[in-house]
Amino acid sequence: MADPMKIRAVSRNNVADVRVLMAHEMETGQRKDSSGNLVPAWYINEVTASLNGKPVMKAHWGPAISKNPYLQFKIKDAKKGDKVSITWVDNKGEKRTDEVTVG
């Protein structure tokens, strides 16, 4: 099981600023290990963000996103107490969902 995400969602003037830090290797598939073998690609390829269960943003990623990906975006009409949940899926089919309350 992958490590939990760090999510912060702060609402100001009804717009929530959401910052997410995910724990993932984001291996490009182009790097070689010490014995010269290609390290297979392993990266998050989809991230879905929802406000109170309703999807608001979907990210499609390639391996060019940095290791331990950081994502920041803004949700309209999000008040304190609303729930923001983030789900990522990687190219091996592994997934993780975490949820925070907007502060």
Next chain:
Amino acid sequence: MNHQRRNTLKAASGASLYGALLTIGLLKPGQVSAQTLAEAFKAQGIPATLKALGAADAATSADITIISPDIAENGAVVPVGIRSAIPKTESMALLVEKNPSALAGAYDILEGAEAEVSMRIKMGQSSDVIAVVKADGKFYMARKEIKVTLGGCGG
């Protein structure tokens, strides 16, 4: 994985298939289809990637802001943000001209989100980055050069 669909995709070019699917109403405009994206992530260079995204005719727009440092010290972690002031922005994508495959990330901006995302990307070397925005069915783009002191694709 639907094999028949994969084969059809191989037979037709990604872009024209997307057009055909749009015409017969299989795809909702606004959301980029998985097939289109798979092709776009494989494409090399800016023109091929834009074509795969269906954005070959994207017009340069001053309403798109690329938020990034002019010089990035570490190519493995380059902070880049895209902000679109174009009404009805549906999706945004970030392309890096000199990366092995140009497309770094694409974002569907659904109802309820603002047209602004930030991420951290890898850059192999100094390069132009291109933000592509789809708004109200039309494509727009903006370009910015980021100099990288230390490449991020070494091993």
